[in-house]
Amino acid sequence: MRIDRVATIARREYRAGVRTRGFWISTVLVPVLMAAMLVLPTLLLMRTRATLRVVVVDGGGGLGGRLAAELADEPGPGAAPGVAPDLPGRPKREEAARFAVEVRPAAADPEAERAALDREVLAGTIDAWIRLGPDTLGGSKVPYHGESVSNFVTQRVLADALTRVVSEARLTEAGIDPAAVAELTREVELETVRVSAEGARAETGLTGFMMAYFLFFLLYMVTLLYGQQVMNGVLEEKTSRVVEVVLTTARASELMAGKLFGICAVGLTQLGIWFATLLALTAPGLAASLLRLPAGASVPSLSLGVTLHFLAHFVLGFLLFAALYAAIGAASNDLREAQQLASGMVILLVLPAVMAVTVINDPDSVQATVMSLIPLFTPLLMLLRIVVKTPPWWQIALGYATTAAFVAVLLALCARIYRVGILMYGKRPTLAELGRWIRHS
DSSP: OOHHHHHHHHHHHHHHHHTSHHHHHHHHHHHHHHHHHHHHHHHHHHHTOOEEEEEEEEOSSSHHHHHHHHHTTSOOTTOOTTOOTTOTTOOOOOTTOEEEEEEEEOOSOHHHHHHHHHHHHHHTSOSEEEEEOGGGTTTOOOOEEESOOOOHHHHHHHHHHHHHHHHHHHHHHTTOOHHHHHHHTOOOOOOOEEEETTEEEEOOHHHHHHHHHHHHHHHHHHHHHHHHHHHHHHHHHHHTTHHHHHTTTSOHHHHHHHHHHHHHHHHHHHHHHHHHHHHHHHHHHHHHHHHHOOTTBOOOOOOHHHHHHHHHHHHHHHHHHHHHHHHHHHHOSSHHHHHHHHHHHHHHHHHHHHHHHHHHHOTTSHHHHHHHTSTTTHHHHHHHHHHHSOOOHHHHHHHHHHHHHHHHHHHHHHHHHHHHHTTOOSSOOOHHHHHHHHHHO
16 A cells, blocks of 8 residues: 555645545534533523513412512512521522512402413413412422413422422421521531542532533544545445556555545544634633632633543544445445445434443443443543543553554455445345455455
8 A cells, every 4th residue: 555645635634624624514513512502591691581471379377478589589578587589508599580569468269360371361461370278388389370281391480489388388387497407407508529630629519520521522423524524425435436547556455545545534634623722712701700719710621631531542543434435335335225224323322322321321331431441432431531530541541552453454345345336236135245355355
Protein backbone atom coordinates (compact mmCIF):
# COMPACT_ATOMS: atom_id res chain seq x y z
CA MET A 1 0.00 0.00 0.00
CA ARG A 2 1.44 3.35 -1.07
CA ILE A 3 1.00 6.07 1.53
CA ASP A 4 1.17 8.87 -1.04
CA ARG A 5 -1.84 7.44 -2.89
CA VAL A 6 -3.75 7.06 0.34
CA ALA A 7 -2.93 10.67 1.28
CA THR A 8 -4.01 11.92 -2.15
CA ILE A 9 -7.35 10.12 -1.94
CA ALA A 10 -7.82 11.31 1.67
CA ARG A 11 -7.21 14.94 0.64
CA ARG A 12 -9.69 14.59 -2.20
CA GLU A 13 -12.33 13.12 0.14
CA TYR A 14 -11.68 15.82 2.72
CA ARG A 15 -12.00 18.66 0.23
CA ALA A 16 -15.12 17.13 -1.28
CA GLY A 17 -16.61 16.62 2.19
CA VAL A 18 -16.07 20.14 3.54
CA ARG A 19 -17.36 21.73 0.33
CA THR A 20 -20.75 20.02 0.38
CA ARG A 21 -23.87 21.93 1.27
CA GLY A 22 -24.86 19.24 3.80
CA PHE A 23 -21.61 19.70 5.73
CA TRP A 24 -22.14 23.42 6.24
CA ILE A 25 -25.85 23.05 6.96
CA SER A 26 -25.15 20.52 9.71
CA THR A 27 -22.15 22.54 10.93
CA VAL A 28 -24.35 25.62 11.36
CA LEU A 29 -27.50 23.78 12.46
CA VAL A 30 -25.94 21.99 15.44
CA PRO A 31 -24.59 25.22 17.04
CA VAL A 32 -28.01 26.79 16.45
CA LEU A 33 -29.57 23.85 18.28
CA MET A 34 -26.98 24.26 21.05
CA ALA A 35 -27.94 27.90 21.44
CA ALA A 36 -31.62 26.97 21.36
CA MET A 37 -31.10 24.39 24.12
CA LEU A 38 -29.38 27.03 26.26
CA VAL A 39 -31.74 29.94 25.58
CA LEU A 40 -35.15 28.51 24.65
CA PRO A 41 -35.95 26.93 28.05
CA THR A 42 -35.57 30.34 29.70
CA LEU A 43 -37.61 32.07 27.02
CA LEU A 44 -40.33 29.44 27.16
CA LEU A 45 -40.42 29.69 30.94
CA MET A 46 -40.91 33.43 30.67
CA ARG A 47 -43.65 33.05 28.07
CA THR A 48 -45.48 30.27 29.94
CA ARG A 49 -45.87 32.11 33.25
CA ALA A 50 -49.64 32.16 32.85
CA THR A 51 -51.67 33.26 35.85
CA LEU A 52 -54.25 30.76 37.06
CA ARG A 53 -57.38 32.53 38.28
CA VAL A 54 -58.62 30.30 41.05
CA VAL A 55 -61.45 30.70 43.54
CA VAL A 56 -60.91 29.15 46.96
CA VAL A 57 -64.12 28.37 48.76
CA ASP A 58 -63.31 28.52 52.48
CA GLY A 59 -65.65 26.35 54.52
CA GLY A 60 -64.13 27.49 57.83
CA GLY A 61 -60.85 27.50 59.69
CA GLY A 62 -59.19 30.24 57.66
CA LEU A 63 -57.41 27.82 55.35
CA GLY A 64 -58.44 29.83 52.29
CA GLY A 65 -56.67 32.98 53.48
CA ARG A 66 -53.56 31.05 54.41
CA LEU A 67 -53.49 29.34 51.02
CA ALA A 68 -53.88 32.66 49.21
CA ALA A 69 -50.97 34.09 51.22
CA GLU A 70 -48.88 30.99 50.55
CA LEU A 71 -49.42 31.26 46.80
CA ALA A 72 -48.56 34.95 46.99
CA ASP A 73 -45.42 34.19 49.06
CA GLU A 74 -46.71 36.40 51.86
CA PRO A 75 -47.72 35.57 55.44
CA GLY A 76 -51.50 35.64 55.51
CA PRO A 77 -54.10 36.42 58.13
CA GLY A 78 -54.35 33.76 60.74
CA ALA A 79 -51.02 32.21 59.87
CA ALA A 80 -49.19 30.54 62.68
CA PRO A 81 -46.63 32.73 64.49
CA GLY A 82 -43.19 32.40 63.03
CA VAL A 83 -44.43 30.98 59.76
CA ALA A 84 -42.88 32.98 56.93
CA PRO A 85 -42.29 32.43 53.25
CA ASP A 86 -38.59 31.86 53.86
CA LEU A 87 -39.26 29.23 56.52
CA PRO A 88 -36.32 26.77 56.64
CA GLY A 89 -37.13 23.64 54.69
CA ARG A 90 -39.98 25.25 52.77
CA PRO A 91 -39.47 24.81 49.00
CA LYS A 92 -39.79 27.89 46.88
CA ARG A 93 -42.74 28.18 44.54
CA GLU A 94 -41.88 27.52 40.91
CA GLU A 95 -41.59 30.64 38.80
CA ALA A 96 -43.61 29.04 35.98
CA ALA A 97 -46.77 29.03 38.13
CA ARG A 98 -48.64 32.19 39.11
CA PHE A 99 -51.96 32.47 40.84
CA ALA A 100 -54.69 35.07 41.22
CA VAL A 101 -56.58 33.78 44.22
CA GLU A 102 -60.02 34.91 45.31
CA VAL A 103 -61.22 33.58 48.66
CA ARG A 104 -64.98 33.22 49.09
CA PRO A 105 -66.93 32.00 52.11
CA ALA A 106 -68.81 28.77 51.65
CA ALA A 107 -72.49 29.08 50.66
CA ALA A 108 -75.32 27.43 52.53
CA ASP A 109 -76.24 25.25 49.55
CA PRO A 110 -73.13 23.35 48.34
CA GLU A 111 -74.85 21.99 45.22
CA ALA A 112 -76.02 25.41 44.04
CA GLU A 113 -72.60 26.82 44.85
CA ARG A 114 -70.90 24.10 42.79
CA ALA A 115 -73.16 24.70 39.81
CA ALA A 116 -72.62 28.48 39.96
CA LEU A 117 -68.83 28.14 40.12
CA ASP A 118 -68.82 25.63 37.25
CA ARG A 119 -70.75 28.15 35.17
CA GLU A 120 -68.09 30.77 35.93
CA VAL A 121 -65.42 28.35 34.75
CA LEU A 122 -67.26 27.70 31.47
CA ALA A 123 -67.85 31.42 30.99
CA GLY A 124 -64.12 32.09 31.36
CA THR A 125 -64.50 34.35 34.39
CA ILE A 126 -62.25 32.05 36.41
CA ASP A 127 -59.96 29.18 35.45
CA ALA A 128 -60.60 26.82 38.35
CA TRP A 129 -61.98 26.58 41.85
CA ILE A 130 -61.34 24.42 44.92
CA ARG A 131 -63.27 23.92 48.14
CA LEU A 132 -61.69 23.71 51.61
CA GLY A 133 -63.66 22.58 54.60
CA PRO A 134 -63.25 21.24 58.14
CA ASP A 135 -62.73 17.75 56.71
CA THR A 136 -59.66 18.97 54.80
CA LEU A 137 -57.58 18.77 57.99
CA GLY A 138 -58.76 15.20 58.37
CA GLY A 139 -57.25 14.13 55.07
CA SER A 140 -60.23 14.35 52.71
CA LYS A 141 -59.49 15.01 49.04
CA VAL A 142 -59.90 18.61 47.90
CA PRO A 143 -62.08 18.93 44.76
CA TYR A 144 -60.45 20.85 41.89
CA HIS A 145 -62.81 22.01 39.13
CA GLY A 146 -61.41 23.48 35.92
CA GLU A 147 -62.22 23.46 32.23
CA SER A 148 -58.71 22.05 31.66
CA VAL A 149 -57.10 19.62 34.08
CA SER A 150 -53.99 18.91 31.98
CA ASN A 151 -51.97 21.73 33.62
CA PHE A 152 -50.30 19.24 35.92
CA VAL A 153 -47.32 21.51 36.72
CA THR A 154 -49.59 24.26 38.05
CA GLN A 155 -51.73 21.73 39.89
CA ARG A 156 -48.60 20.28 41.50
CA VAL A 157 -47.57 23.73 42.76
CA LEU A 158 -51.09 24.33 44.09
CA ALA A 159 -51.19 20.92 45.79
CA ASP A 160 -47.76 21.48 47.39
CA ALA A 161 -48.82 24.88 48.72
CA LEU A 162 -52.05 23.40 50.09
CA THR A 163 -50.10 20.58 51.74
CA ARG A 164 -47.86 23.06 53.54
CA VAL A 165 -50.83 25.15 54.70
CA VAL A 166 -52.75 22.12 55.99
CA SER A 167 -49.65 20.69 57.67
CA GLU A 168 -49.02 23.98 59.49
CA ALA A 169 -52.66 24.13 60.58
CA ARG A 170 -52.54 20.59 61.92
CA LEU A 171 -49.34 21.29 63.85
CA THR A 172 -50.74 24.51 65.28
CA GLU A 173 -53.93 22.71 66.32
CA ALA A 174 -51.80 20.09 68.08
CA GLY A 175 -49.87 22.80 69.95
CA ILE A 176 -46.65 22.31 67.99
CA ASP A 177 -44.65 25.18 66.52
CA PRO A 178 -44.58 24.68 62.70
CA ALA A 179 -41.41 26.78 62.39
CA ALA A 180 -39.58 24.52 64.86
CA VAL A 181 -40.77 21.39 63.02
CA ALA A 182 -39.67 22.80 59.67
CA GLU A 183 -36.27 23.65 61.12
CA LEU A 184 -35.82 20.20 62.67
CA THR A 185 -36.96 18.34 59.53
CA ARG A 186 -35.01 20.48 57.08
CA GLU A 187 -33.49 18.55 54.17
CA VAL A 188 -29.82 17.65 54.32
CA GLU A 189 -27.94 18.28 51.08
CA LEU A 190 -24.84 16.45 49.94
CA GLU A 191 -21.82 18.47 48.92
CA THR A 192 -20.34 16.23 46.23
CA VAL A 193 -16.57 16.39 45.82
CA ARG A 194 -14.91 14.51 42.97
CA VAL A 195 -11.54 13.00 43.85
CA SER A 196 -9.09 12.51 40.98
CA ALA A 197 -5.34 12.37 40.40
CA GLU A 198 -5.37 16.13 39.81
CA GLY A 199 -6.89 16.69 43.25
CA ALA A 200 -10.30 17.05 44.88
CA ARG A 201 -12.88 19.58 43.71
CA ALA A 202 -16.54 20.25 44.38
CA GLU A 203 -18.74 19.15 41.50
CA THR A 204 -22.45 18.43 41.28
CA GLY A 205 -23.44 14.97 40.15
CA LEU A 206 -25.96 16.34 37.66
CA THR A 207 -23.33 18.46 35.93
CA GLY A 208 -20.93 15.53 35.63
CA PHE A 209 -23.75 13.35 34.36
CA MET A 210 -24.69 15.89 31.69
CA MET A 211 -21.08 16.31 30.55
CA ALA A 212 -20.60 12.54 30.23
CA TYR A 213 -23.89 12.16 28.40
CA PHE A 214 -23.08 15.06 26.06
CA LEU A 215 -19.70 13.62 25.02
CA PHE A 216 -21.19 10.14 24.66
CA PHE A 217 -24.01 11.18 22.36
CA LEU A 218 -21.81 13.55 20.40
CA LEU A 219 -19.50 10.64 19.60
CA TYR A 220 -22.51 8.40 18.94
CA MET A 221 -24.16 10.78 16.48
CA VAL A 222 -20.98 11.71 14.59
CA THR A 223 -19.96 8.05 14.23
CA LEU A 224 -23.40 7.10 12.94
CA LEU A 225 -23.63 10.11 10.62
CA TYR A 226 -20.21 9.75 8.98
CA GLY A 227 -20.35 5.96 8.86
CA GLN A 228 -23.46 6.18 6.71
CA GLN A 229 -21.78 8.90 4.65
CA VAL A 230 -18.97 6.44 3.84
CA MET A 231 -21.54 3.84 2.78
CA ASN A 232 -23.41 6.30 0.57
CA GLY A 233 -20.15 7.54 -1.01
CA VAL A 234 -18.97 4.02 -1.84
CA LEU A 235 -22.37 3.12 -3.25
CA GLU A 236 -22.51 6.29 -5.36
CA GLU A 237 -19.06 5.67 -6.86
CA LYS A 238 -19.96 2.06 -7.53
CA THR A 239 -23.27 2.75 -9.27
CA SER A 240 -21.80 5.60 -11.34
CA ARG A 241 -18.83 3.41 -12.40
CA VAL A 242 -16.38 6.14 -11.28
CA VAL A 243 -14.58 3.59 -9.14
CA GLU A 244 -13.53 1.62 -12.23
CA VAL A 245 -11.57 4.65 -13.44
CA VAL A 246 -9.99 5.27 -10.03
CA LEU A 247 -8.86 1.64 -9.74
CA THR A 248 -6.64 2.09 -12.79
CA THR A 249 -4.30 4.26 -10.69
CA ALA A 250 -4.82 2.97 -7.13
CA ARG A 251 -5.45 -0.33 -5.41
CA ALA A 252 -8.83 -1.02 -3.80
CA SER A 253 -7.29 -1.12 -0.31
CA GLU A 254 -5.65 2.28 -0.91
CA LEU A 255 -8.95 3.70 -2.16
CA MET A 256 -10.83 2.47 0.91
CA ALA A 257 -8.14 3.66 3.35
CA GLY A 258 -7.99 7.10 1.74
CA LYS A 259 -11.76 7.40 1.81
CA LEU A 260 -11.95 6.45 5.50
CA PHE A 261 -9.16 8.79 6.63
CA GLY A 262 -10.47 11.68 4.52
CA ILE A 263 -14.02 11.46 5.85
CA CYS A 264 -12.64 10.95 9.38
CA ALA A 265 -10.78 14.27 8.99
CA VAL A 266 -14.04 15.89 7.89
CA GLY A 267 -15.70 14.63 11.07
CA LEU A 268 -12.86 15.93 13.24
CA THR A 269 -13.12 19.33 11.54
CA GLN A 270 -16.80 19.50 12.25
CA LEU A 271 -16.26 18.44 15.86
CA GLY A 272 -13.68 21.20 16.28
CA ILE A 273 -16.14 23.80 14.97
CA TRP A 274 -18.86 22.52 17.29
CA PHE A 275 -16.61 22.56 20.36
CA ALA A 276 -15.41 26.08 19.57
CA THR A 277 -19.01 27.23 19.17
CA LEU A 278 -20.03 25.55 22.43
CA LEU A 279 -17.14 27.26 24.22
CA ALA A 280 -18.16 30.64 22.79
CA LEU A 281 -21.81 30.11 23.81
CA THR A 282 -21.04 28.99 27.35
CA ALA A 283 -18.11 31.33 28.11
CA PRO A 284 -20.28 34.21 29.47
CA GLY A 285 -22.30 31.84 31.65
CA LEU A 286 -19.16 30.10 32.93
CA ALA A 287 -17.57 33.45 33.77
CA ALA A 288 -20.66 34.50 35.71
CA SER A 289 -20.78 31.11 37.48
CA LEU A 290 -17.15 31.39 38.54
CA LEU A 291 -17.86 34.71 40.21
CA ARG A 292 -20.67 33.17 42.28
CA LEU A 293 -18.98 29.91 43.20
CA PRO A 294 -18.39 29.27 46.91
CA ALA A 295 -14.87 28.81 48.20
CA GLY A 296 -13.33 25.54 47.15
CA ALA A 297 -15.90 24.82 44.43
CA SER A 298 -15.27 24.73 40.70
CA VAL A 299 -17.18 24.10 37.53
CA PRO A 300 -16.53 20.82 35.70
CA SER A 301 -13.95 21.24 32.96
CA LEU A 302 -12.89 19.24 29.95
CA SER A 303 -9.29 18.36 30.74
CA LEU A 304 -6.62 17.78 28.13
CA GLY A 305 -6.55 14.09 28.99
CA VAL A 306 -10.29 13.67 28.44
CA THR A 307 -10.04 15.61 25.18
CA LEU A 308 -7.26 13.33 23.90
CA HIS A 309 -9.19 10.23 24.94
CA PHE A 310 -12.26 11.61 23.15
CA LEU A 311 -10.31 12.15 19.91
CA ALA A 312 -8.62 8.72 20.12
CA HIS A 313 -11.91 6.92 20.71
CA PHE A 314 -13.53 8.91 17.92
CA VAL A 315 -10.87 7.78 15.44
CA LEU A 316 -11.10 4.15 16.58
CA GLY A 317 -14.89 4.15 16.58
CA PHE A 318 -15.07 5.86 13.22
CA LEU A 319 -12.63 3.46 11.54
CA LEU A 320 -14.42 0.48 13.06
CA PHE A 321 -17.93 1.37 11.92
CA ALA A 322 -16.89 3.15 8.72
CA ALA A 323 -15.07 0.01 7.54
CA LEU A 324 -18.25 -2.01 8.08
CA TYR A 325 -20.33 0.62 6.29
CA ALA A 326 -17.83 0.68 3.40
CA ALA A 327 -18.10 -3.10 3.06
CA ILE A 328 -21.89 -2.86 3.07
CA GLY A 329 -21.83 -0.15 0.41
CA ALA A 330 -19.48 -2.20 -1.76
CA ALA A 331 -21.61 -5.35 -1.42
CA SER A 332 -24.89 -3.55 -2.27
CA ASN A 333 -26.36 -2.60 -5.62
CA ASP A 334 -28.60 0.31 -4.58
CA LEU A 335 -29.36 2.52 -1.58
CA ARG A 336 -32.42 0.54 -0.49
CA GLU A 337 -30.44 -2.70 -0.35
CA ALA A 338 -27.61 -0.98 1.53
CA GLN A 339 -29.98 0.47 4.13
CA GLN A 340 -31.46 -2.98 4.75
CA LEU A 341 -28.00 -4.41 5.38
CA ALA A 342 -27.00 -1.42 7.51
CA SER A 343 -30.05 -1.72 9.79
CA GLY A 344 -28.21 -4.36 11.80
CA MET A 345 -25.31 -1.95 12.30
CA VAL A 346 -27.50 0.45 14.23
CA ILE A 347 -27.97 -2.19 16.94
CA LEU A 348 -24.23 -2.11 17.62
CA LEU A 349 -24.56 1.62 18.33
CA VAL A 350 -27.89 1.48 20.16
CA LEU A 351 -26.74 -1.15 22.66
CA PRO A 352 -24.05 1.14 24.19
CA ALA A 353 -26.67 3.92 24.32
CA VAL A 354 -28.94 1.61 26.33
CA MET A 355 -26.02 0.80 28.65
CA ALA A 356 -25.02 4.47 29.08
CA VAL A 357 -27.08 5.22 32.20
CA THR A 358 -25.91 2.00 33.89
CA VAL A 359 -22.27 2.83 33.17
CA ILE A 360 -22.64 6.40 34.43
CA ASN A 361 -24.32 5.21 37.64
CA ASP A 362 -21.76 2.47 38.39
CA PRO A 363 -18.71 2.69 36.10
CA ASP A 364 -16.76 0.05 38.06
CA SER A 365 -19.41 -2.68 37.92
CA VAL A 366 -18.55 -6.00 36.29
CA GLN A 367 -21.12 -5.39 33.58
CA ALA A 368 -19.77 -1.93 32.72
CA THR A 369 -16.16 -3.16 32.77
CA VAL A 370 -16.80 -6.18 30.55
CA MET A 371 -18.94 -4.26 28.06
CA SER A 372 -16.38 -1.46 27.79
CA LEU A 373 -13.64 -3.99 26.90
CA ILE A 374 -15.59 -5.50 23.99
CA PRO A 375 -14.02 -3.83 20.91
CA LEU A 376 -17.37 -3.08 19.24
CA PHE A 377 -18.47 -1.10 22.33
CA THR A 378 -15.13 0.22 23.63
CA PRO A 379 -15.09 3.54 21.71
CA LEU A 380 -18.36 4.62 23.33
CA LEU A 381 -18.44 2.92 26.72
CA MET A 382 -14.76 3.27 27.66
CA LEU A 383 -14.93 6.98 26.91
CA LEU A 384 -18.00 7.21 29.13
CA ARG A 385 -16.17 5.50 31.99
CA ILE A 386 -13.15 7.79 31.59
CA VAL A 387 -15.35 10.90 31.81
CA VAL A 388 -17.33 9.68 34.84
CA LYS A 389 -14.56 7.96 36.80
CA THR A 390 -11.21 7.14 35.27
CA PRO A 391 -10.78 3.33 35.31
CA PRO A 392 -7.42 1.65 36.09
CA TRP A 393 -4.75 2.35 33.47
CA TRP A 394 -4.50 -1.30 32.45
CA GLN A 395 -8.19 -1.35 31.48
CA ILE A 396 -7.75 1.75 29.34
CA ALA A 397 -4.62 0.28 27.72
CA LEU A 398 -6.34 -3.07 27.17
CA GLY A 399 -9.32 -1.31 25.61
CA TYR A 400 -7.07 0.61 23.21
CA ALA A 401 -5.01 -2.47 22.33
CA THR A 402 -7.93 -4.84 21.69
CA THR A 403 -9.91 -2.22 19.78
CA ALA A 404 -6.92 -1.22 17.62
CA ALA A 405 -6.21 -4.90 16.83
CA PHE A 406 -9.88 -5.52 16.07
CA VAL A 407 -9.99 -2.45 13.80
CA ALA A 408 -6.85 -3.63 11.95
CA VAL A 409 -8.34 -7.09 11.35
CA LEU A 410 -11.70 -5.60 10.41
CA LEU A 411 -10.10 -3.17 7.95
CA ALA A 412 -8.26 -6.07 6.30
CA LEU A 413 -11.45 -8.16 6.00
CA CYS A 414 -13.60 -5.28 4.81
CA ALA A 415 -10.91 -4.29 2.30
CA ARG A 416 -11.22 -7.73 0.72
CA ILE A 417 -15.00 -7.41 0.51
CA TYR A 418 -14.55 -3.90 -0.83
CA ARG A 419 -11.99 -5.04 -3.44
CA VAL A 420 -14.44 -7.53 -4.98
CA GLY A 421 -17.75 -5.83 -4.17
CA ILE A 422 -17.09 -2.51 -5.89
CA LEU A 423 -16.84 -4.35 -9.21
CA MET A 424 -19.84 -6.65 -8.69
CA TYR A 425 -23.18 -5.56 -10.13
CA GLY A 426 -26.72 -6.87 -10.38
CA LYS A 427 -26.69 -9.54 -7.65
CA ARG A 428 -26.89 -9.29 -3.89
CA PRO A 429 -24.16 -11.49 -2.41
CA THR A 430 -24.97 -14.16 0.15
CA LEU A 431 -22.99 -14.73 3.34
CA ALA A 432 -21.26 -17.70 1.66
CA GLU A 433 -20.20 -15.51 -1.25
CA LEU A 434 -18.89 -12.84 1.12
CA GLY A 435 -16.82 -15.56 2.78
CA ARG A 436 -15.37 -16.57 -0.59
CA TRP A 437 -14.52 -12.92 -1.35
CA ILE A 438 -12.60 -12.70 1.95
CA ARG A 439 -10.73 -15.99 1.37
CA HIS A 440 -9.77 -15.59 -2.28
CA SER A 441 -9.40 -11.84 -2.82
